[in-house]
Amino acid sequence: MKGAVMKKGKQPRSVGRVARDVTVIGMALLWLVPTWLLVVNALTSVETYTGSPRWVPDGFGFFDNLVAAWDAGDFGQATANSLGYAFVCAAAAVLVAAGAAFAVAVMPVRRPALWFWLIYTGTLLPLQVFVRPLFSASAELDLYDSWTGLAIVYTAICVPFAFFVIRNYLATVPREITEAALLDGASWWRVFYSVHLPLAKPAMAAAFIFQFVWVWNELLFGISLTFSPTARPIMAALADLSSGYSRVPPPVVLAAALAVSVPTVALFFAFQRLFVSSMRTNI
Amino acid sequence: MGGLAEGRRVSSTVSTQPPVSVAGSAAGAAPRRRTRPGGPRRNLAAAAFLLPAAALVAVVLLVPFGATVYRSLLTDDLQPVFGGLSAYAKLLDDPALSLSLLNTLLWMAGTLLLPVGFGLAVAVMTNAQKWGRIARLAVVLPYAISGSAVAVIWGYMLRSDGAVNQMLANLGLESWAHDWLLEDPLNTFGMIMANTWQATGVAVILFLVGLQTIPPETVEAAAIDGADGWVRFRHIVLPQLRPVTYVVVGISLANALRTFDVIWVMTQGGPARTSETLALSMYRESFLLQRPGVGSAIAVVLTLIVLASSWLYLRGQGKAAR
Numbered sequence: 293m294k295g296a297v298m299k300k301g302k303q304p305r306s307v308g309r310v311a312r313d314v315t316v317i318g319m320a321l322l323w324l325v326p327t328w329l330l331v332v333n334a335l336t337s338v339e340t341y342t343g344s345p346r347w348v349p350d351g352f353g354f355f356d357n358l359v360a361a362w363d364a365g366d367f368g369q370a371t372a373n374s375l376g377y378a379f380v381c382a383a384a385a386v387l388v389a390a391g392a393a394f395a396v397a398v399m400p401v402r403r404p405a406l407w408f409w410l411i412y413t414g415t416l417l418p419l420q421v422f423v424r425p426l427f428s429a430s431a432e433l434d435l436y437d438s439w440t441g442l443a444i445v446y447t448a449i450c451v452p453f454a455f456f457v458i459r460n461y462l463a464t465v466p467r468e469i470t471e472a473a474l475l476d477g478a479s480w481w482r483v484f485y486s487v488h489l490p491l492a493k494p495a496m497a498a499a500f501i502f503q504f505v506w507v508w509n510e511l512l513f514g515i516s517l518t519f520s521p522t523a524r525p526i527m528a529a530l531a532d533l534s535s536g537y538s539r540v541p542p543p544v545v546l547a548a549a550l551a552v553s554v555p556t557v558a559l560f561f562a563f564q565r566l567f568v569s570s571m572r573t574n575i
Numbered sequence: 576m577g578g579l580a581e582g583r584r585v586s587s588t589v590s591t592q593p594p595v596s597v598a599g600s601a602a603g604a605a606p607r608r609r610t611r612p613g614g615p616r617r618n619l620a621a622a623a624f625l626l627p628a629a630a631l632v633a634v635v636l637l638v639p640f641g642a643t644v645y646r647s648l649l650t651d652d653l654q655p656v657f658g659g660l661s662a663y664a665k666l667l668d669d670p671a672l673s674l675s676l677l678n679t680l681l682w683m684a685g686t687l688l689l690p691v692g693f694g695l696a697v698a699v700m701t702n703a704q705k706w707g708r709i710a711r712l713a714v715v716l717p718y719a720i721s722g723s724a725v726a727v728i729w730g731y732m733l734r735s736d737g738a739v740n741q742m743l744a745n746l747g748l749e750s751w752a753h754d755w756l757l758e759d760p761l762n763t764f765g766m767i768m769a770n771t772w773q774a775t776g777v778a779v780i781l782f783l784v785g786l787q788t789i790p791p792e793t794v795e796a797a798a799i800d801g802a803d804g805w806v807r808f809r810h811i812v813l814p815q816l817r818p819v820t821y822v823v824v825g826i827s828l829a830n831a832l833r834t835f836d837v838i839w840v841m842t843q844g845g846p847a848r849t850s851e852t853l854a855l856s857m858y859r860e861s862f863l864l865q866r867p868g869v870g871s872a873i874a875v876v877l878t879l880i881v882l883a884s885s886w887l888y889l890r891g892q893g894k895a896a897r
Contacts, residue, residue, distance in 0.1 A: 308804050316700050319693070320710040326772060327716065329738055330728045345731065345738040392628035401621040411628055414636040416889070418833045418881045420857040421874040424646070424867055425639035448635030451628050480620040509721035511836040516862065527723040531840045534727050542731055549727040553720045560719035 334546040341543050357547035361533060364540050366521040367548065370529035373439060374508055377525055381443055382503035385450030386458070386496050392451075393459035393492075394484050398470055408459070414452035422449075423516050430517055439523045442514070446507050454499035461495035462488055498566055505556050526552050640878075647871035655868065662872035671848040672873070675856040678763050679832065679880075682852055685767035686774070686831035691823055693771065694778020695816075699808065702786050711779060718776030722836030729769035730756065730841045756842055759849035766850065769837055774830060778823050785819030786812070825887030832881050853877040 329345060336346050337353020338360070362368055392411055396404045426445055427436070435441030465488065473483045514528035524532075530552055534545050650658035666672045697714050701707030717725065732738040733755035740752040755765045789812060797807045835854045838844060844851035844859060851859065853873050861870030 306804075312700050312804075313704075316697070316704070316707070316710050319697060320713040323713045323717070323772065323775075326728045326732060329732065333731070344736060344741050388627045388631060391624040395621045395624035399621045399624065401618075401625065407625060407629065410637075411632050414632045416882060416885050417636070417640055418854065418874070418877050420833070420835070420854055421643050421878050422636055422639040423858070424861045424870060424874070425642035426635070427862070429639070445635060448631045451632055452636075455628060480624070484624070509723070509836075511721075511723050511839065512858070515839075516858070527721055527836065530723050530727065531836075534723075534730065534840050535843070545727055546731060549724040553724045556721060557716070557719040 330546055330550055333543055334550045336543050338541050338543055341541060345542075353543065354547055354550075357544045358551055360540070360544045361548035361551075364544065365529045365533040365548065366524075367526070367529055367533075367551075369521045370524050370526045373522075373524060374526035376439065377443055377446055378504045378507040381446035381450055381507050382500050384447045385503055386454045386500045388447075389451050389454035389499065390458050390489065390492060390496060391484070392455050393462050394488050397459045397462040398465070398483075398488060399480060411455050412452050414449070415456065419449070419512055423512065426513075427516055437518050437520055437523050442517050442523060442525070445513055445517065446510070449513075450503040450507065454496075454503055457499040457502075458492055458495045461492055465491055498563075501559060501563055501566065505559060508556060643871045643874050646867055647875050649868050651866045651868040658868065662868040663876070665869050666872065666876065669869075671851070672856060672869075674759075674849060675844075675851040675853055675873075678760075678850065679852045679854075679877075681760065681763055682767060682770075682831050682834070683828055685764075685771070686827050687824065689767065689771040690774040690778050690827050690831075691820075693775045694823060694827075695782050695820075697775065697779045698782035698786060699812065702783065711783075714779055715776035717773045718780075720773065722773070722834065723840050725769055725773045726837045726840030729765070729772070729837075733765045733769075733841075756850075757846055762842055762846075762850040766838055766841055769841065770831060770834060773837075774827060777830075778827060781819060781823045781826070782816065785816050789815045821890075822888040825884055825889075828884035828887075829881050832877065832884065853880075 329347070332346050332349050333341075334357060335349055335352055335354045337351050337356055340351055340353070389411075392407070395401055396407050401407060422445075430436040430438075430441045430445075433441075435444070469487060470483060473487055478486070509527060510525065511527040511531060514525040515531065518524050518528065530548055533540060533548055647662050648657060648659065649655040650661060666676060693714075697711060701711045704710070720728075730737075734740075735754045735757070737755075739755065743749065743751045753761055756762050793815070794807055794811055797811045802810070832852075833854055834852070835858070838850065838852060838855050839858075842850045844855045848856075848859070854877060857870050857873040857877065859870075860866045860873060864870075
């Protein structure tokens with residue numbers, strides 16, 4: 293890493309360095325144990341599974357396990373539902389948030405701080421404080437247990453943080469650009485569409501990925517606002533499958549847990565730099 | 576809200592690195608407003624941009640928040656009437672809820688001790704190592720896994736016939752084996768460990784970012800003065816990490832307090848409600864026990880604790896917003 297802070301000790305093999313290296317290796321190995329167990333046992337076929345956890349791979353039953361999980365938990369429908377939730381809600385939230393961020397950061401609105409906090413507050417409150425009223429409201433509006441109902445809630449929850457990210461980004465765009473465009477006779481809509489939207493692409497992409505991952509992983513609203521397979525998101529399906537542990541053998545549940553983690557782990561590794569660099573401004 | 580699992584929660588406090596410095600922008604905002612006062616047409620245009628987001632947040636998030644606060648002041652009778660703070664008093668009267676409150680405090684203490692402590696240790700110890708990246712990857716990886724999947728993995732390890740008891744038996748330590756998920760308070764400790772496994776990655780990343788902002792000259796100067804590794808860490812590095820530490824503690828606490836999926840999938844708060852936290856009690860009271868008044872009161876208390884924790888990192892963001 294750049295900017296090595298802890299300079300290596302003067303003497304090449306001090307006791308302290310050895311102790312440090314051993315600690316680091318030990319922690320890394322300890323951290324890998326659950327992942328290792330997950331992979332090995334998700335790969336173990338149900339026929340050879342003895343009832344106690346395996347530590348070394350034996351055969352390859354992953355796809356059979358996955359098929360069993362898919363049948364038991366209706367994962368096909370749940371995956372389709374959640375892909376829809378994640379894509380649609382993250383994209384809608386980012387677009388809506390970009391408009392608001394443009395207004396607050398670029399346009400001369402009155403009391404920008406008030407608008408900022410009005411929208412941003414949504415991300416500070418714990419989700420538990422929204423659930424019950426949203427449940428009652430969706431029941432009254434006939435949106436309970438519907439894909440649309442849950443999608444509206446997910447979109448709204450994704451707006452505040454996407455707004456925060458894009459606003460911070462747009463606030464750094466030099467004002468002269470806006471002024472030049474306005475002097476040339478461009479409307480605000482034109483300025484947004486032709487100048488700031490293209491400029492904000494990196495921030496919008498970051499916000500989209502964060503929200504996509506969040507929606508994919510969400511459980512609380514998934515189990516509170518839906519119950520039938522047509523609307524149930526994927527983590528709710530996993531939770532249902534897991535609570536039926538006695539009926540479904542562990543390798544099947546573990547295979548499902550491994551499979552639902554693949555998209556987020558892949559996104560994390562693909563956009564690792566983005567995740568790290570995105571944590572910088574606040575420190 | 577922890578891990579990628581609670582990705583939004585983590586991310587809710589971070590933002591993309593801007594191409595230009597932030598400082599310039601904050602200063603630029605005020606004069607702009609003065610030179611270009613908003614005429615009626617411009618206000619109309621601004622409203623068109625603001626309205627979709629503001630309306631969505633107001634209707635789906637802020638109004639329900641208000642409804643929850645209001646509901647917490649009503650009783651849970653068939654015909655709810657104004658009950659003042661009686662629902663809040665249940666938090667102290669009801670043994671299940673007092674235990675939930677205690678478990679929430681355990682989660683807070685465990686979070687301060689473990690993810691924050693391990694995160695600092697791993698960041699500092701791997702920062703200068705060539706193979707540190709690989710070791711770090713092992714610790715950061717679970718951050719990309721959802722809370723529900725983490726719960727499945729750890730449930731598998733901590734079950735009575737799970738990997739932990741199997742390992743203890745193989746080591747000849749049968750007497751150490753426990754029904755980790757069935758005994759109170761072991762079930763709460765077990766889930767704090769599961770959360771630690773997932774949440775340490777965020778702390779590592781944040782502390783690394785903090786370490787890289789420390790000017791290397793300060794550390795080198797201390798090294799030339801003959802300060803050994805520990806002294807350099809204790810007196811040069813650690814004091815300069817203080818701002819980051821506030822952020823890490825604030826984020827970790829807020830995430831731990833909101834944790835729902837890990838607990839729900841591992842124990843559903845049981846057995847006999849012994850492993851509930853406020854995040855879970857709210858759900859059980861509101862939906863399973865049909866006591867929305869008490870459930871709302873729990874949600875409000877949880878909100879207050881989360882906001883108090885968030886204040887640790889919000890101080891920085893407040894400055895940015897102005």
